[in-house]
Amino acid sequence: MKHRIRELPESILIFFIVLCLLMFIIYPIFEVLTYPKAKDFVSILTNARYMRTALNSLLMLCLSTLTATFIGFIFAYTVTRTNVPGRKVFKFISILPLFSPPFMVSFSYIMMFGRNGLITKGLLGLDVNIFGWQGLWLAQTIAFFPVAFLVMEGVLQSISPMLEYAGRNLGASGPTLFRTVTLPLARPGVAGAALLVAIQVLADFGNPIMISGSFSVLATEAWMRVEGWADIAGAAVLSILLLAPSLIIFIVQRYWVGRKSYVTVTGKIAQMPIQKTGKVMKCILFTICALVSVLVLLVYFGLIVGAFVNGWGYDWTLTTRYLTEILTRSKELVRSLSYSAIAGFASSLFAMTAAFLVSRKKFAGRRFVDFTCMLPAALPGIFLGIGYSIGFTKPPVDLYGTAAIIILSMVFWNISTGYQTGIGAFQQISPSFSEAASNLGAGSLRIFREIEIPLIKGPFFSSFIMSFIRAITTLSVIVFLSTSKNSVATFSIMNLVSDGFYGKAAALTCVLLAVSFGTIGLAKLLFGKQVTFFKV
């Protein structure tokens, strides 16, 4: 069995996958790393602006990660471990932002809480400036706590309630029980969640570009370098500054925290009713969850209102002209839809194939494929974007201003999600199916087609739809690649917001959201339990 003769189509497939990964992931990274000269790196230390930007990023990393993880934990704890009313609703609300472009939080909060904010000025008559680090902090907290929630919900769910019963039975109650049993058991999960959030905060481009004003972070500063000074070397240096911590966090998360978990120690998860939570605790948890939920819902509310009023802040009459204009004349929307559909499909097909090969075959370079497929999860979008804009805008591959460059960046930026789904799916399908088929004389591609594909249809569709949504909502990856010929909806929203055309931007965002949620809803309707998105 070990030295099975490899069939030709399989070898070609492996060759193709490895080649693509080298070309579209490794090469752009290499290009960014080698683009700046030595003096550009030295300038990090001498350029006060770089230093300040780096410190700003560090500050946001700490603040937003802390609050997002904290709120995520409160949500996860409330949903899995208490009998606080409205748990289902809280869970639903906390998952919504995962299907939405992250920048919409900032955009909506500018409309709600900004100088012309519906709430701050319209309702309360205050003169508040939301631009700056405080606004960014709020927006990132709301945008990224769902990531922490998802991770910790899984972790908390897998802790046997028996252990809490045992603790109670031995004399611990309320806060003592939480401190001595629940929290220590959840600690590896909390660490894992915090690191995932940290990567997202660090790489976040959409929120700071919209809301942080003159408070610049690495991601936005890199963009300014290119936009303002055409200083690609500077942008590359800044994005390398961004990549380093991101990679470290990614590796720590994957290879250290990922292993240190208590989840598997007790096998049987007994069905036990949840113990009643103390009244005071219940009130506190409910209040926090309710407040955050309102903040989440306000985001969507703001966008919808924004899309239908004539002039935000001065003319509150209703109109559908923005929506009509978007739906009838927006080239960007059409591009967004078509590019993302193609990219989503290609990305999940590629990821599933790679996952199949890695989990089922032994070949030289297997570890390389595994690592490289996971790598984009650690790459800040702007880093990959800069890589593509350096690497693929010159001969031999000059894709400047084409649809191809946008689509390719979307494909490879997204493969990690699909790849992980794929690995999970193949792990669950017993290899004995394909062994049986092979035993009966089927070749390996045939096995893939006739045995594995029917079994992974569900995961494939899930990952296709997730890749599609991630592609249609991404801004950071495509921002360096966009020209007037190939720009997509998110890029145009960014420009509209910065030019103050809130109505049109809100309408466009609403359409994107409608597409996102509509796709999910449709998929659920058509495929039911076969497809899952973040466990829903």
Added chain:
Amino acid sequence: MAESHVIIRNLSKSFGKTKVLDDISLEIEKGSFTTLLGPSGCGKTTLLRTIAGFYEVEKGEVSIGNRVVNTVPSHLRNAVMVFQDYALFPHMNIRENITYGLRIRKTPAEEIERKLEKTVSYLDIKNLLDRTPGEISGGQQQRVALARALIMEPEVLLLDEPLSNLDAKLRVSIRAELRQIQQNLKITTIYVTHDQAEALAMSDTIAIMKNGKIMQVGSPSDVYYRPDNAFVASFVGTVNFIEGTVKTSSEEKVEVEANGSLITVREKPADRQIRAPRPGEKITLSIRPESIKMLENEPEDENSFRGTIKNYIFEGSSIRYWVNALGRELIVDVFNPPENALHAGDICFRIDSARIHLIFQES
């Protein structure tokens, strides 16, 4: 008569629509080893957890040592539980696991150390203290779980199928050990199992449950030889039931006609359940397989019958036969069988008239 330690009065409990405990009353003697025995899903765990305080009492009353504990939360009851899958804290080592309860109580460090020393040497787990639960075997985990409970010097020790995760050999040896510890410490113990052999071997008292009701409470020999009803008889051990009609009934003996044959029952009147049987009434005889003797020849005295061997299995210490007789199939156990024991054909046997138990229609 020793005093009652745990008293359960008219306890009922439902999960949603299903009634899981149905008007249960039970008194548990101080220092005794009481087993809750019953088929899967009959509510044993639920009853135990209600005593531990994990489930609220819906109806009825639970008291421990003269104190009604209906509203006392679990951590103040001093009724410590050993869980089926042990529920050892994976984030603590064995030492921390065992001393957890004492530390919560804020027991002084020297005292914790002293008690720990005593408990671990008693249970022979001294060398495990610095390991984590993932690093010790199932049997060792079981001891640690027991140590964690015993170190609390609980008023009542609750055990929910603590041996079910162990292999058969270990189960038998730990069974004896557990019983020994319990007798030395004289700690009131409530033990849940669905294994009747375990219950018979360990208990002072057995409470047999079915569908949330208690069917019988008694000593192991009570429930084995004098079951109150057919359910108890068949759940505890193997049994032959023979239905018949009472012909004569006196202090000394009862004669029952079954399938045209007359069977004499010489159960002591004191062991009879409820009342003396009345001539003409329908009644069930419960006969254990080992109370039937195979005969070499054919004596014509009372309770000897003929039959045909249908099937047999060799069980080491005994042979179990399925014999067609009295118009039915009877199970007969022959202990210490001769090597040339019969395996087929016609045989004679005698039912020990003193070991036949009468079960009335109404029970």
